[in-house]
Amino acid sequence: EVQLVQSGPEVRKPGESLKISCKGSGYFFSNHWIAWVRQMPGKGLEWMAIIYPSDSDTRYRPSFQGQVTISADKSTSSTYLQWSSLRASDTAIYYCARLLYFDSSDSKFGAFDVWGQGTLVTVSS
Amino acid sequence: DIQMTQSPSTLSASVGDRVTITCRASQSISTWLAWYQQKTGEAPKLLIYDASNLERGVPPRFSGTGSGTEFTLTISSLQPDDFVTYYCQQYKSFSGTFGQGTKVEIK
Numbered sequence: 001e002v003q004l005v006q007s008g009p010e011v012r013k014p015g016e017s018l019k020i021s022c023k024g025s026g027y028f029f030s031n032h033w034i035a036w037v038r039q040m041p042g043k044g045l046e047w048m049a050i051i052y053p054s055d056s057d058t059r060y061r062p063s064f065q066g067q068v069t070i071s072a073d074k075s076t077s078s079t080y081l082q083w084s085s086l087r088a089s090d091t092a093i094y095y096c097a098r099l100l101y102f103d104s105s106d107s108k109f110g111a112f113d114v115w116g117q118g119t120l121v122t123v124s125s
Numbered sequence: 126d127i128q129m130t131q132s133p134s135t136l137s138a139s140v141g142d143r144v145t146i147t148c149r150a151s152q153s154i155s156t157w158l159a160w161y162q163q164k165t166g167e168a169p170k171l172l173i174y175d176a177s178n179l180e181r182g183v184p185p186r187f188s189g190t191g192s193g194t195e196f197t198l199t200i201s202s203l204q205p206d207d208f209v210t211y212y213c214q215q216y217k218s219f220s221g222t223f224g225q226g227t228k229v230e231i232k
Binding site: 044045046047059061095097100107108109110111112113115116117118 | 159161167168169170171174175180212214216219220221223224225226
């Protein structure tokens with residue numbers, strides 16, 4: 001079974017750092033782009049960044065550039081999303097999701113066909 | 126960024142009803158559109174990609190049509206599990222924007 005399994009919920013204070021993870025199984029992990037998608041409380045969906053685990057090629061949505069860091073470890077079939085200094089506005093559920101495809105020559109990508117279960121991040125003093 | 130507008134925001138219907146959700150793009154996106162279903166407390170699930178292709182394992186009561194700027198998701202006969210929220214997403218442009226969602230509730 002193809003699946004993405006994410007790390008558990010996190011509670012942090014503003015200014016603290018955090019790294020959450022997503023582990024793939026049931027398919028050749030390195031050959032599929034993976035995205036991180038944010039869902040703020042009661043709101044819709046926004047993708048933040050994508051990575052190709054085979055060579056760690058990354059792309060960021062402009063509004064998230066410099067705010068988060070995406071990384072991958074193909075040896076453990078895992079991708080990560082990290083913050084160096086959290087804000088209260090980072091409180092959200094974060095999903096990892098597999099892209100059907102991504103054409104790096106024109107930054108064209110397809111739908112998200114497999115999703116992790118989500119990681120709730122709460123940032124509060 | 127390409128803006129995606131779904132209508133209605135909330136839809137009231139009964140089991141067995143045929144319902145249609147509309148998604149409009151602020152500019153042409155050809156057929157670069159997906160539909161997702163999200164149950165409360167769960168991750169989104171891909172239903173339709175490239176505007177009309179049914180994802181493997183999705184029941185055939187779900188169908189998608191449209192091209193350019195106007196798209197529809199139709200559920201031919203609502204089942205109890207279908208009373209949840211639906212999102213469209215364009216992937217014509219790098220922004221990959223989602224619609225704001227349509228909640229289908231029991232009348």
